[in-house]
Amino acid sequence: MVDLRPVAYVIGRILIVLAILMLAPGVIDWRAGLDNGAAFAASAAITGVIGGALTLSTGNALGKSLDTRQAYLLTASIWTLVPLFGALPFYIGAPGLSLLHAYFEAVSGITTTGATVIYGLDDLPIGMNLWRGMLNWLGGLGIAFIAMIFLPLMRIGGMQFFRTEGFDTFGKALPRATDIARQLLVVYFGLTVTCIAVYSAIGMTALDAVVNGLATIATGGFSPSDESFNKYIGAGEYFGALFMILGSLPYIRYVQLVNGSARPLWQDSQARAYLLWLGFAVVVIWVWRVLTTGAPLEPTFRETLFNLTSIMSSSGFFSGTFPTWGGLMLVVAFVIGVIGACSGSSAAGLSVFRVQLVAAVLKREIRRIGSPSSVDPIRYDGRSVEEDVLNALILFVSSYILILGIMSVALTLFGVDTVSALFAVWTTLGNVGYGFGPLVERTGTFVDFPPGAIAIMTLCMILGRLGLLAVLVLVLPSFWRR
Template structure:
């Protein structure tokens, strides 16, 4: 029988930290004289009490090492239980969501999806908008926080835990997971601060600069405006695209960069491919729009750059009329959203790294049709890729496509039209956050979706954040056998 106490202890400690963090938005509303501050404080008290109770009840597990099965259970538990408590402010205070909607909002925040069911963000109390983007920022590199703060107490092999989150360290830039996590946190904070400063320079009000800075670097996508980035056309779109792009690069490369290994950053085949594919998509959509609709070149390029960067980096903010362009732009958006950003970043999707390996495998198979006796190993950055890695990537991509189809069909069975269903699962499974389809057009949110559809999207967001296999492996009977 699996001992659940070590996992419960870690979750308890996380809930205590979560409760402490809720104090900041509560104070913000108190200072503004908004009674919503008391609602957030109540949520903090409930969360803190639950965390303290779990910690005290399982304190005798402190120092007990976790095995692989416990690591997988802990990973899945963190991304299912923590959002349940992060959802409390949405229930106790404005906007007064029901439980399914509140859990959706919290999961969307912590998985950095950015999809929302809240209409009237402009009128939402400042503390609640701050809490929304805080969930984005916390979820962006949640794995780093967990590894740095809690895992040393449990004596779990850090690199092993990283693998349960599909976290690719690309050669282990540092010898210890906690060392990686600490530097990741510093870099993450530095990027966030730089983003906020730049947003202030281009004229964003301080609170808006902070909220958009937290969501841009985390590639989370929450905004305090219903119109998202439309209030900051021009310089805001260029700078927003820049920081969304930086947030979707592999963070371990930043660690190597600040540790005197810049060549590992510039020579990363994944980063180069990501930039090429993104720019190709932007240029093709820009030319298509200019030639087909006769729109001016620079505004069209800027709008395509911002929105396609938002989609491929799995951020979810939008600007201009891009969601209504339809046709060719919709197809390109679907493709880049499925690919996603770089592995080992805050972005989601299949990841550029996996797509590169899949393309190399396909190329090998085509070569072998014409040269059956030729032995051609798959290589990545001049190194051979092991067959078990190829099998794992093939399984991941196959599972992604299967779940995309399965969930889309399930959505249509609960009353969602086919286009809205497909893009709702696309945005959830890839943690994209961007909305397309008839059921999204009225409000730009997912508030019109029925409760069963909201649940399916929430489950898809968790599966996408965990790399799918981490959660699905828990359903296998062999996992629970000794």
Template sequence: MQDIRPVFYVIGLMLVALAGLMLIPASVDAVEGNGNAGAFFTAALISGAIGGLVALSTRNGVSILFDTRQAYLITTLAWIIVSFFGCLPFMLGAPGLNLTDAYFESVSGITTTGSTVIVGLDNLPSGVNLWRGMLNGIGGLGIAFVAMIFLPVMRVGGMQFFRVQGYDTLGKVLPRASDIALSLLGVYSGLIVACMATYSALGMTPLDAVVTAMSTIATGGFAPMDASFSKYPGPIEYAAILFMFLGAMPYIRFVQLVAGDARPLWRDSQVRSMARWILTAAVLVTIWRVWAHGGPVEETFRRALFNLISIMTTTGFGSGDFGTWGGFALVVAFVVGMIGGCSGSSSAALSVFRVQVIIQALWAQARQISSPRQVIAIKYDGRTVDDETMDGLIFYTTAYILLLGVLSVFVTLLGVDGESALFGVWASIGNIGYAIGPATASTATFVDFPDSAKWVMTFSMLLGRVALLAAFVLLMPRFWRA
């Protein structure tokens, strides 16, 4: 029988850490005297007590070695359980959400999706908006760790292609993972500080700068203002474009950069392709918009580039009325949202790497048809993509598209119009967070969706974050018997 004590020991420690972090917004609200501090203190007490008891009761099973089953289990349960305790402040205090909305908001934050059901963000206690930004920051860092350490070893969706040399088993990974985690924490924190300083210098208020910086680097999209970046047009949008792009780059490149080797970053084909594709998309949408509707070229380009990079990096910030720009802009947005950012970052969706390899495979198949006797190998960055990786990529891509279609239809059966249902599931399973469609037009939130549809979207956000297959594998009896 599988020993799950190490898994719950780690989750227990996570809850204790989460409780400690809750004291930060609690202190902010206590200083402000807005009456909301008690909700955070209560949530911290509950989370810390339960987490501590779980850790103490399972510490006798602790081992430095994690096997693959435990890795699958922890990468799935961590998001589900931590999100539940993370939603407690939303229920116990302002804004006083019910369980459905509170869990939706917490999952959206932890998975760095950025969808929200809260209207009136500008009027919330400062601690609540700070907590929302912290959920994004916590999730982004956790996702970075999972993307760099666990997913390549778990062979999820072709990610084994990115296995770092020497990472042959989880037993070997974890000792080195602590060193990588420290480097990653330093880089991640440094990017947040740089982003926050830039926002502040360009005119953001201190609270907006802190919360938005955490959400930007985590590609999370939680903003402390209802208008999102429409409140800060101009230079701040260009700054956000830069930092969203940095947040969607492979985290291992930053670790290598800190170690003194910048060459992998400049040579990374994912980074080059992401920049090329997003710039092409923004130029095409700008040309179409100016030709069809007129308007200032610079402002149109800035809004197109901002919103499209927000969507492609699966951040979810909005600026202006991009969601109403019409069919061509929305089709382009849908496509870049399906692609997503780079593998090994906090961005989700299919990822640039998977799309690059799929395009290579299609091109190779076309050449094979025209030259049947020629043997054509699929290569990526000079390395041959083996059959195992290709099988994982194809299976993941097929499952992603199939789930997008099935869940969209299911949401329409729950009473949501077709456009809102499609873009709602697209925003959830891709952790994009961008609200498009008639059902979200009045508030730019998902508050008007039926509760049943919100649960489907919550499920979709979790699926998208744990790489789809990691969750489904846990439901297979054969996996536990192997």
């Protein structure tokens, strides 16, 4: 059987940290004279007691390393159990929010999806909006850790390509996972503080600057306003796009940059491809809008840059009248949302890395039609890609497309129209955060979706981070046997 103690110990420590962090928005609400502080106090008490019990009862697991099966369990627990406790302030403190909707909100925050079932964000207590931003920020940090440390070990979606001896992750960055984690935290915190400072300098209120800053670097998209970035048209859009891009590049490259090595960032093929593909999409939609509507150049470029960056980085912020741009925009948005940004960041989607390798496999198979006996290895960033990596990659992409189709059909069984269903699965599975379709138009949120659809979308957000294959592995009897 799998030894659950190391997993329970780590989850217990995470819950203790979560409980402590819950006190911050509670104190803010209490000082503001709001009753909602009690909701955070109660949530912190419940979370802290359970986290402490898990930690104390499994303390003998301290220092034990995780094997592959335990890595699977820990990752699955982070995406499923931790949001359950993160949902407590919403369930206790947000009026009229069911446990399912509260869990959806917390999962959306921790997976950095940014989709919401809360309408009237401007009227929420300060602490509640701050908690939403904190969930985004914590989720983004956790995703970066998992992407660099656990996914290569778990061999999910070809990520084992980034695993070599001695935790030589994403090239020669640092020799040990603890060093990676520590310096990643410094980089992540530094980017966040810089983003918040810039947002404050361009005129955002303290609450907006902090919450938007936390969510931007995490590519999370939780805003303290129903208007998102429409409150800060102009400089807010340019700086928002800049920091969303910074948050969706491989974090390990920043660690290398801090350690005096800038070359890996400039030579990273997926980072270059990401910026190139995003730039191409922005130019196409910008020119198309100007030519077809006569829209002014600079405002149209700014709005296009911000919204397409938000989609491809899987952030979920919006500005302007984005949903009314027409059919070409929807097609481009759908494609770049599926592609996503860079592996090793908090962004989601298939990732540029995987799309690049899929394209390389397709080109190789086309060449083999004319020369079946040729030996044609695939290389990425100067390294040969092994066949097991390519097989895992193809399985991941295939399962992603399969989930997209099956879950879209499942939503229609609950009475959701086809357009709303397709884009609801697209945005939750890809952790994009945007919503399109008749059910979203009234509020710009997912509050009008039936409970069954909300449950499916919650599962999609988790699958978008964990992957179908990882879930299937967990339910196999052989997984639990030695």
